[in-house]
Amino acid sequence: MPRPIHACIHTPALQHNLARARAAAADAKVWAVVKANAYGHGIEHVFEGLRGADGFALLDLSEAQRVRQLGWRGPILLLEGVFEPRDLELCSRLSLWHTIHCDEQIDMLAAHKTQVAHRVFLKMNTGMNRLGFTPQRFRSAWARLNALPQVDEISFMTHFSDADGARGIAHQVAAFNAAAQDLPGERSLCNSAATLRQRPGTPAVYADWVRAGIALYGSAPDHPEHTAAHWGLQPTMTLATRLIGTQQLQAGDTVGYGSCFTADRPTLVGIAACGYADGYPRHAGTGAPVLVAGVRTRLLGRVSMDMLAVDLNPVLAAGLQPGWGSEVTLWGRSSTGAVLPIDDVAHAAGTVGYELMCALAPRVPVAVAD
Ligand SMILES: Cc1ncc(COP(=O)(O)O)c(C=O)c1O
Numbered sequence: 001m002p003r004p005i006h007a008c009i010h011t012p013a014l015q016h017n018l019a020r021a022r023a024a025a026a027d028a029k030v031w032a033v034v035k036a037n038a039y040g041h042g043i044e045h046v047f048e049g050l051r052g053a054d055g056f057a058l059l060d061l062s063e064a065q066r067v068r069q070l071g072w073r074g075p076i077l078l079l080e081g082v083f084e085p086r087d088l089e090l091c092s093r094l095s096l097w098h099t100i101h102c103d104e105q106i107d108m109l110a111a112h113k114t115q116v117a118h119r120v121f122l123k124m125n126t127g128m129n130r131l132g133f134t135p136q137r138f139r140s141a142w143a144r145l146n147a148l149p150q151v152d153e154i155s156f157m158t159h160f161s162d163a164d165g166a167r168g169i170a171h172q173v174a175a176f177n178a179a180a181q182d183l184p185g186e187r188s189l190c191n192s193a194a195t196l197r198q199r200p201g202t203p204a205v206y207a208d209w210v211r212a213g214i215a216l217y218g219s220a221p222d223h224p225e226h227t228a229a230h231w232g233l234q235p236t237m238t239l240a241t242r243l244i245g246t247q248q249l250q251a252g253d254t255v256g257y258g259s260c261f262t263a264d265r266p267t268l269v270g271i272a273a274c275g276y277a278d279g280y281p282r283h284a285g286t287g288a289p290v291l292v293a294g295v296r297t298r299l300l301g302r303v304s305m306d307m308l309a310v311d312l313n314p315v316l317a318a319g320l321q322p323g324w325g326s327e328v329t330l331w332g333r334s335s336t337g338a339v340l341p342i343d344d345v346a347h348a349a350g351t352v353g354y355e356l357m358c359a360l361a362p363r364v365p366v367a368v369a370d
Contacts, residue, residue, distance in 0.1 A: 003273045003306075004242035007366045008332070009041050013218055013234035014049025020232050021212040024195050028206040029054035031077060031188070033213035034063065040279075040357040041217065041237055043067060045368050049236070050216060055097075057211055061090050068094050077121060079211075080131065081105050088112040099123050099157065100145060101131040109150050117152035120145065121188065124179060126172040128161040135179035142183055155186040155208070163193035164222040173205055193221035196231050219353030223343040235339060237357055238332025239280070239364070242325050243292070245271035246312065254301070255309045261286045261301035268312040272328040275306040279361040280330055281349035288348035291329035293320050294336030299348075331356065 022030050032053035033039075038046040043063055047070045050056070055075030056067050064076050081099040082088055085108045091098055092114045100106060101123040109118065122142055125132030133141045145151050158176045160169045169189075176189065187207035190198070192215035198205050214221050218235040220228045228235070249255070249263040270292060276282040280303055288299040290310045297314040315322040327335055331342040342353040349356075360366075 002365065004244070005274050005278055005364055006240060007360055007364050008238040008240065009045040009049075009366060009368045010234070010236050010238070010333070011049040011368060011370050013236045014046055014216060015052065017216045017218055017233050017236065018050055018052055018212075021192070021195055021210065021215050024198075025190070025210040025212075026206045028190075028208060028210045031055050031057040031075075031209055031211045032216055033057045033079070033191075033211050034067070035059045035079060035213070036358050037063065039213065039217045039354065040360040042366055044070065045366055046216075046236070047072075048368070048370075054209070061087055061096075064094060064096050065090070075119075081120075082108060084108075085111065088114070088118075091118060092116045097121060097155075099131075100141070101125075101133070103141070106141065106144055106148075109145075110148055112150050114150055118150055119153050119155070120151055121155045121157045124156065124158045124176055126158045126175040126179075128159050128172075130159070132158065135175050138179045139183075153185060154183075155188065156180050156183065157188040157211075160189070160191060160194050163191055163197065164225075169194055169198075169205070177204065191221070192216075196221065214354055217353075217357055219341075219343050219346075219357070223353065224347055228341050228343060235332045235342065237342065237360070238334075239274070239278075239330040239360065240332070240334070241272050241274045241328050241330065243270040243310075243322065243328060244273045244307075244324065246323055247271070247309075256301035257304055258302050261309070267300075268316060268322070269300060270310045270312045270315075270322055270326065270328070272308050272310055272330075273306065274308055274328070274330055275304050277305045277361060278364050279356070279359040280308065281345070281351060281356060281359070283351070284345060284349035289340055289344050291327075291334045291338055291340045292322050293326050294329070294334040294338040295320065296338070296340065 032050040035058045057077040078098040097119040123132035188209035190210040195210045218233045247269045249267040295315045295318045300309040
């Protein structure tokens, strides 16, 4: 018997979230961002749910190859462009669109021998200060690209640093529009937060394409200000396991490494087959939410490599008899239909839903549910 832990990817939830992103993005086309192996879900596992997108955006050429192998003939965008000259050969062969964010990438393209002119997205650094040409250098980069026979159509993009927070996006939108205003081509500005938080009817922001990542995976880009439920998003990944043991504690007894939890009353404890080697965050301490048999309860003490302890008293109080084999939902949807948002667990661990889903460990078997 394998350990009882498993992850489940929910195709209908991916379809639902994609529809939500589309509805929020006015008339823009939607890139489904599937970098980092579809935010930990597995590109092959999300493909069915996200094939209604207008294109797939990602980083690794190997991931682009996998999307093509799945039969996708539409646009694929490399969000960081190429890393070395031979990557351009694969771009030609697989018809990949690629981002140009630095002079070195223009140099590589200028030296590339190809029969197929490339579709590129020229990236402007409007304040994130990671990748892209400054507004001052943008026009000369465009002029250089525009003169290359290797280039077909040039589109424009930027990335927001504060779409999920108080500073917002207006200053970056203004910088982008001022520098790119009269340049011909499609535009892409918004990530999930910018897409969801803007009011429909602002086409200058939605532009031609939005790049939706985290929203597609059912996590709120601006948690805890808003929840996934607030944005009408559904969980796309469930991480579930079972109890493999129970312990009856008396007041004063402790649980786990470091004796970090001490019972202040008789407490029935369940031991679940899930630990940090499965991708569960070790920094989640006592109080992090967990569902047992669909009832919300809490983690107790320190998470170990393969196990964690949960408080079964609230489950008893709900009139259930938890024990060996009871279902434990670490995040996502329990078989009772109860939902534990990944953002709630991430918050308890001092991180974000992005990190938890991306950290799902390779040893966890994954199934796709239609
Ligand atoms: C350039 C770019 N666009 C879009 C996204 C998608 O962002 P999100 O997952 O917040 O929607 C990312 C992700 O970090 C990104 O790097």
